[in-house]
Amino acid sequence: MPGESSGVGPVLKKFDGVSRIAVLRGGGLGDLMFALPAVAALKSAYPGATVTLLGTPLHAALAGEVETPLDEVRVLPFAEGVRPPGPDEAEDPAELDRFFADMQSRQFDLAVQLHGGGRFSNPFLHRLGARHTIGARTPDAAPLDRSLPYVYYQHEVLRALEIVGLAGAAPVGVECRLRPLxxxxxxxxxxxxxxxxxxxxxxxxxxxxxxxxxxxxxxxAAKAVDDGCRVLVVGGAEDAPSATSVVELARQQAGPERSSMVGSLAGQLSLGQLAALLAGSSVVVANDSGPRHLAQFLGTPTVGIYWAGNVINAGPLGRMRHRIHISWQTRCGVCGADVSQVGWTAPRCPHDETLVGSVAVKDVYADVAELVASTHAHQT
Known part of the structure; x- marks a missing residue:
């Protein structure tokens, strides 16, 4: 495919007359973070164009409470493979028709598919009625005007940047700095x-x-408290039981005189408040999760616990401010299934046992202590 190289992929000729861009990306907080550098590239390549994200309620909530490069977020209706309905939810054909009628009335010049390999998302993108379409696709997915092969193991930020290169948008960065209001x-x-x-x-x-x-x-958490840190455990309402367990265990190990130095805010913060708390933290310690990605894009040092496969797709690219600890386990501890075969390449085994339990606390805490010392020195 001709075009200049950005170092990520080819940068092709820009489309003419682009003033309205739609970007399709469902999923969670991390999925939005991965798409934002591509949005920034589009904004740079097409100055004055508006970018509408077709995303989830979580994306809309965050965009309303944190400064981002997005102009608008429209919440996707339930649709198989794009925004799958939950156990008590269902697709509504009439709602889908209304959504597409609204999107078609906007007369998008460019529609960008950043949502997987295209089996479901490419046909969804076509129904927007945009003049031009770009994205990734597996061999069996519907074609787009310009596309690149979808290979599961690729960093999501770089995948999105490679895709927007198809529209002539060169990268302006691999992170997009966010700010809490x-x-x-x-x-x-x-x-x-x-x-x-x-x-x-x-x-x-x-x-x-x-x-x-x-x-x-x-x-x-107990080690951090013993070293004079304040420890706050965060998450959504679904994380509250785990957060409570972490606090109780830390208090037992740290002793009653330090018990007030650790507490849970899980389920108590809005996304804007969570972003502000993460931005003001000395370091954030987390699994491969939305809050860890959000902390990174807010500029806060992080220490992440990762399964090896997820590092490829979602790990931070730098190591000065963002440390990772990797589990190399490749088989399910219950049934022995090869968990490195993911995405559409193999069905997921039914077991939910952790794949990262082998990561040692002492190793993680060594990075936490180093980053705390460095960050706190700059904050005081």
Missing amino acids: PRFVDDVQGIPGSGVPVVTIHPGATDPRRRWPVECFGEL
Whole structure:
């Protein structure tokens, strides 16, 4: 495919007359973070064009509470493979028809598919009625005007940047710096306490296999408290039981005189408040999860616990401010299934046992302590 190289992929000729761009990317917080550098590249290549993200309610909530390069977020209707309905939800053909009628009335000049290999997302993209379409595709997916092969093991940020290169958008960065809105900074200002390093922990992850055991997080939290840090455990309402366990374990190990230095805010913060808290933390310790990715894009140092395959697709690219600890386990501990075969290449085994339990607390905490010392020195 002709075109200049960006170092990520080819940068082809720009499309003419592009003033309205739609970007399709469902999923969670991390999925949005991965798409934002590509959005920034599009904004640079097509100055003055508006970018509408077709995403999830979570994306819309975050975009309303954090400064991003997006102009608008439209929430996707339930649709197989794009925004799958939950157990008590269902696709509504009439709602889908209304959504596509609204999108077609906007007369998008360019529609960008950043949502997987295209089996479901490419036909969805076509129904938007845009003049031009680009994206990734597996061999059996519907063609687009310009596309590149979808290979599962590729970093999601680089995949998205390679895709927008098809529209002539060269990368302007591999991270897109986000900022919490001032009102949310004010909301959380008094939570950590002044003059004390803050270690924020997120023990959750969408896939249970990516979760470090709560006992490990509890031990790490106790070490941080013993070293004079304030430890805050965050997450959504679904993370509250794990967060409570982490706090209880840390308090047992740290002793009653330090028990007030660790607490849970899981389920208590809006996304804007969470972003402000993450931005003000000395370091964030988490699994491969949305809050870890959000912390990175807010500029906060992170220590992440990763299964090896997820490092390829979702690990931070730098190591000065973002440390990773990798589990190299490649088979399910229950049935022996090869867990490195992922995506559409093999069905997922039914077991949810952690794949990252072998990561040692002492190794993770060594990085936490180093980053806390470095960050706190700059904050005081």
